[in-house]
Amino acid sequence: xxxxxxxxxxxxxxxxxxSGLIFLLVFGFNYRFSRRTIEKNIEENARNLVLSKVNRIExxxxxxxxxxxxxxxxxxNGSYDKEELLRLLRSMVESNSEIYGSAIAFEPYGFDKKLxxxxxxxxxxxxxxxxxxxGTASYRYEYWDWYQIPKELNSxxxxxxYYDEGGGYALMATYSVPxxxxxxxxxxxxxxxxxxxxxGWLQEVVSSxxxxxxxxxxxxxxxxxxxxxxxxxxxxxxxxxxxxEVRSDRRLREIGRKMIKGExxxxxxxxIVSEEPCWMYYTPIPSNGWSLAVLFPQxxxxxxxxxxxxxVLVLGITGLLLxxxxxxxxxxxxxxxxxxxxxxxxxxxxxxLDIDLPPVRSGDxxxxxxxxxxxxxxxxxxYIQQLTETTASKERIESELKIAHDIQMSILPKVFPxxxxxxxxxxxxxxxxxxxxxxxxxxxxFVDDEHLCxxxxxxxxxxxxxxIFMAVTKTLIKGKSLWDTDPGRILTKVNKDLNQGNDSCMxxxxxxxxxxxxxxxxxxxxxxxxxxFIIRSQNDVEFLPVSKDLVVxxxxxxxxxxxxxxxxxxxxxxxxxxxxxxxxxxxGELFSEGRLKSGLIELHGKAIQEIIEGIMxxxxxxxxxxxxxxxxxxxxxxxxxxxxxxxx
Amino acid sequence: MIRILLSLxxxxxxxxxxxxxxxxxLKKASFLPQWSPQAQFAGYYVAYEKGFYKAQGIDLTILQxxxxxxxxxxxxxxxxxxxxxxxxxxxxxxxxxxxxxxIGQIVQRSALMLVAKKSxxxxxxxEMNGKKVGLWGADFQIQxxxxxKKYNLQVRVLPQSQSLNLFLRGGVDVASAMxxxxxxxxxxxxxDPDELTxxxxxxxxxxxxxDGIYTLEDTFRxxxxxxxxxxxxxxxxxxxxxxxxxxxxxxxxSYISRAKVPAxxxxxxxxxxxxxxxxxxPDQDAPPGNLQPLDYERVGRELLESGLIKKIPDYNSxxxxxxxxxx
Numbered sequence: 001x002x003x004x005x006x007x008x009x010x011x012x013x014x015x016x017x018x019s020g021l022i023f024l025l026v027f028g029f030n031y032r033f034s035r036r037t038i039e040k041n042i043e044e045n046a047r048n049l050v051l052s053k054v055n056r057i058e059x060x061x062x063x064x065x066x067x068x069x070x071x072x073x074x075x076x077n078g079s080y081d082k083e084e085l086l087r088l089l090r091s092m093v094e095s096n097s098e099i100y101g102s103a104i105a106f107e108p109y110g111f112d113k114k115l116x117x118x119x120x121x122x123x124x125x126x127x128x129x130x131x132x133x134x135g136t137a138s139y140r141y142e143y144w145d146w147y148q149i150p151k152e153l154n155s156x157x158x159x160x161x162y163y164d165e166g167g168g169y170a171l172m173a174t175y176s177v178p179x180x181x182x183x184x185x186x187x188x189x190x191x192x193x194x195x196x197x198x199x200g201w202l203q204e205v206v207s208s209x210x211x212x213x214x215x216x217x218x219x220x221x222x223x224x225x226x227x228x229x230x231x232x233x234x235x236x237x238x239x240x241x242x243x244x245e246v247r248s249d250r251r252l253r254e255i256g257r258k259m260i261k262g263e264x265x266x267x268x269x270x271x272i273v274s275e276e277p278c279w280m281y282y283t284p285i286p287s288n289g290w291s292l293a294v295l296f297p298q299x300x301x302x303x304x305x306x307x308x309x310x311x312v313l314v315l316g317i318t319g320l321l322l323x324x325x326x327x328x329x330x331x332x333x334x335x336x337x338x339x340x341x342x343x344x345x346x347x348x349x350x351x352x353l354d355i356d357l358p359p360v361r362s363g364d365x366x367x368x369x370x371x372x373x374x375x376x377x378x379x380x381x382x383y384i385q386q387l388t389e390t391t392a393s394k395e396r397i398e399s400e401l402k403i404a405h406d407i408q409m410s411i412l413p414k415v416f417p418x419x420x421x422x423x424x425x426x427x428x429x430x431x432x433x434x435x436x437x438x439x440x441x442x443x444x445x446f447v448d449d450e451h452l453c454x455x456x457x458x459x460x461x462x463x464x465x466x467x468i469f470m471a472v473t474k475t476l477i478k479g480k481s482l483w484d485t486d487p488g489r490i491l492t493k494v495n496k497d498l499n500q501g502n503d504s505c506m507x508x509x510x511x512x513x514x515x516x517x518x519x520x521x522x523x524x525x526x527x528x529x530x531x532x533f534i535i536r537s538q539n540d541v542e543f544l545p546v547s548k549d550l551v552v553x554x555x556x557x558x559x560x561x562x563x564x565x566x567x568x569x570x571x572x573x574x575x576x577x578x579x580x581x582x583x584x585x586x587x588g589e590l591f592s593e594g595r596l597k598s599g600l601i602e603l604h605g606k607a608i609q610e611i612i613e614g615i616m617x618x619x620x621x622x623x624x625x626x627x628x629x630x631x632x633x634x635x636x637x638x639x640x641x642x643x644x645x646x647x648x
Numbered sequence: 649m650i651r652i653l654l655s656l657x658x659x660x661x662x663x664x665x666x667x668x669x670x671x672x673x674l675k676k677a678s679f680l681p682q683w684s685p686q687a688q689f690a691g692y693y694v695a696y697e698k699g700f701y702k703a704q705g706i707d708l709t710i711l712q713x714x715x716x717x718x719x720x721x722x723x724x725x726x727x728x729x730x731x732x733x734x735x736x737x738x739x740x741x742x743x744x745x746x747x748x749x750x751i752g753q754i755v756q757r758s759a760l761m762l763v764a765k766k767s768x769x770x771x772x773x774x775e776m777n778g779k780k781v782g783l784w785g786a787d788f789q790i791q792x793x794x795x796x797k798k799y800n801l802q803v804r805v806l807p808q809s810q811s812l813n814l815f816l817r818g819g820v821d822v823a824s825a826m827x828x829x830x831x832x833x834x835x836x837x838x839x840d841p842d843e844l845t846x847x848x849x850x851x852x853x854x855x856x857x858x859d860g861i862y863t864l865e866d867t868f869r870x871x872x873x874x875x876x877x878x879x880x881x882x883x884x885x886x887x888x889x890x891x892x893x894x895x896x897x898x899x900x901x902s903y904i905s906r907a908k909v910p911a912x913x914x915x916x917x918x919x920x921x922x923x924x925x926x927x928x929x930p931d932q933d934a935p936p937g938n939l940q941p942l943d944y945e946r947v948g949r950e951l952l953e954s955g956l957i958k959k960i961p962d963y964n965s966x967x968x969x970x971x972x973x974x975x
Contacts, residue, residue, distance in 0.1 A: 148814050148819060160813055223838070224836070236910065237911070241835065241836040241837065246913070257838045257840075
């Protein structure tokens, strides 16, 4: 998967591929363009070369053609006898070096009404000029091509080349010119004048054409017969079409057809000699329709370009390799620190922050990342050090807090029943501190033999300050009430004392009651605390009416009022802190005074310990394990009267 | 020279032949093909080179044919024991009193054909009317003239030379051709088959079986076994040539070069392939080498109508079937 490979790999792949592609495109364009330019030049050169050769051949052919043409012209216009005819014919052969032989062949009975055939023929033989009559032999000249073709076509024509055994087995061709007479005002065919020429010079002209190492020229006749070719066995033995058949080369056949049709062209061609790709230019020789073709070996002509292209290719590939190496180097300089950092991160993750980070060598993004990483490591180290210290001190504080909590709990009376010998009353209290050290407290004690003082308080805030404030408050209350049985006054004094030096502005809500255990008269004062419930023995639970005095410890000169209520035997006072009414369940709902009241109604008639434990149970089932945020404190006193009987 | 070569090759064959003592009893015989060496006679050359004649007990000499070696003269002058010639030629000779007999009809169909350029607007026999037609002489004119008569064509006949140049240059509209020879020459002069309209006489009910093997009645009567052995070896040679074309072409080409005639392998390959079509026509069930009575009848009738023969000789006296003669 590519996406899982490294950055270096991706970079090398991307850069090498994209620059390789660009290089190939440029290279391909350059290659095509340079080839096309060369091709164009070659076509131009080829055309010039072939045309110049063709012109040379044509000039000679035309000059040869003129000889029999002028004789035919004489035969049509002049008057002559046999001797005159032979003399003319002889001098024609004699004075024209290109002409090997020449004949005047008359139509049967055309020269002489009594003579079937008459065709005097002069030809060169071993330096002398011989005469023979073609008409006397079994050679029926009127059936031969050199006679029939111009006669039927009514125009001079070149024969297909042939080998003449008499002419030293040389390649020959005959140019035949028909001549006519007028019989009764009508043009009538009389015979043919011929000139045989040796084509040796033509073969020389063509075979002298050499193009570089393997280029060559060849000439084909009107029938496609190969007249000159580097492969001697093809000459006069094969047509171009036969070669095409041997090679099953349909294209060659098509080219051959165009050549014999007299077309010119520049075509790709496979050399018959070397089997190498060539370009071939062909064009006809106008006078006889033969076609000259010259082959230009592609590989040789494009050798320079090919060599150049090969060099460019090698350079390009070298460049690509160097580029890859450079990219690899750059990628490595980027990925090495990254890889080292990844390794370092793993080590750091195991908690070893003392590991050495790779050095920052550059100011680039990777360098910045390294720098940031180093900073992160240092900060982390520092932070963890601090955290360790903080944790240690927090643990110490926590353990101290636990001790404080234990001490706090220990100063509250916790033995029930506390006064087993006093039958006039029942008293029960319960405190469930929140996780931290809290500020709730309660207390009860006999002021004198007949007066029971009971207190509940809730210091603002939590923690150690609250607990110390609570301890101070508790101590103050106990101290002040030893000399007094008026709760309002006690509270007023306590308030005054607490206000002195209360720089931290802490305060406490206090409910204090003093019960006359003989009469059931209860004096009480309330310093901003929740109003207690009075549980009457006759199925009645109600708030104890309290005066709305300030919390204790806020203002120095507050006079707290003492209220009074008369308890009948069996009546109970239930005091509590706001940890009950403000206990929350997970839905954020408060336990509320309403729930407390109905709980108390439900538990009516039970012993006070059962009532308190019942309420506690209800709070627990209400809060459903939600964390307790505040201390929960309850205290209940039941007045039994002098008889000490329980009316519950 | 040729004789030296022939005896040399004979010597070579003798040298490797396991026949041994049988050689002394070889019967001497000579054979003349009706034209210079080419694949038209591949069967005979192959049979000779592969030793089939020897295996049949014949010490054969193949004479070199050519335009100046007419087979009838060689046969009548007893310069050759066996010759190859056309059925139409042989029938005329027989009719003029030469007691020759056909011992094997090799070529079953006419290779002779007429061919026209489509550019002359000739696609059907009727379109030939009024055109210039090149014809060879003598026996090559029998079928074309019957063809013109059959389709009621008025044509201008021009003598056709050995080449097709007159036709190629447009001097005539229709040319005579042998399927195995000139037709291919046309193709290899740059004409495509679809530019030509071929007229095969077989398609117009004028097919003449051509090359057959002939001997004098006397020769046959004297030693029927020799004639039949010659036919048998020749047919073997043909079948071998068809199944081993390249090897056979090598043999044919060596004969051609010995005769100093231009050799062209592609052309000979075409010729050999066409000889197969003509000797073993794909649509003919009859065994090869036999003269079919219907063909004989047709050729006889055409010759009679042309006035070339007075009467058609009796089939059974003209053609001897070796398989029956041996019985």
